[in-house]
Amino acid sequence: MAELHAGDDGYETLRPPGVPRPAAVLVGLVDRVDGPFLLLTTRTGHLRHHAGQVSFPGGRMEPGDPNPAAxxxxxxxxEVGLPPENVRVLGELAPYDTVTGFRIHPIVGWVTPPPAWIPDPFEVADIFEMPLGFVMNLANHQRETRMRDGRMREYWTMPWNGRNVWGATAGIIVNFVRVLHWQP
Incomplete structure (x- = not known):
């Protein structure tokens, strides 16, 4: 399989020096009658990292976690009240390094949804599902640029249904779609 690297078309160069902090996210494919959907959240506005941004459920790896899937x-x-037994792990994408110093391990899993999502009020402002068909359409993958720390930065973005999925989350989605579109 083609190896996909982290960051926007390669490792991001603005990452703080030092060892990246390990983290993992669930690229959850929610089993719905009308097709699979990606499970996403909007982070609360007061958080230290990525406040108010759209993200996959996930966070820092803790010492008691045996692996990124755990x-x-x-x-x-x-974060969303998803029982661990409702996630069948399908695989792991290549790690994704962020400008904020995290090395994210994206874990792809098939999700049997609970009767209702239960947001953690401290971390999660909103829980929503984006159709997999939308993200599979390459026309929905857009590139934007902006200045950060005196340098121009380019990143992926996917506006959908009044939300803007961008940065690491959009980059992970793009990498996931690349794996699904891969042909020998």
Whole structure:
């Protein structure tokens, strides 16, 4: 399989020096009658990292987590009320390094949804599902640029239904779509 690297078309160069902090997210494919949907959240506005941004359920790896899949399942349980047994892990995408110093391990999982999503009020402002068909359409993958720390930065964005999925989350989605479109 073609190796996909982290960041926007390669490792991001603005990452603080030092060892990246390990984290994991659940790229959850929610099983719905009308097709699979990606499970996403909007982070609350007061958080230290990525406040108000759209993200996958996930977070830092804790010492008690045996692997990134365990972290992704634990974080999904804490953030959106998804029981770990409702996630069948399908695989892991290449790690994604962020400008804020995280090395994210995206864990792809098939999700049997609970009767209702339960947002953690401290971390999650909103829980929503984006149709997989929308993200599979390459026309919906857009590039934008902006200045950060005196340098121009280019990143992925996917406006959808009044929300703007961008940065690391959009980059992980683009990498996931690239894996699904891969042909030998």
């Amino acid at each position: 972290t992704a399942r634990r974080e999904a349980w804490e």
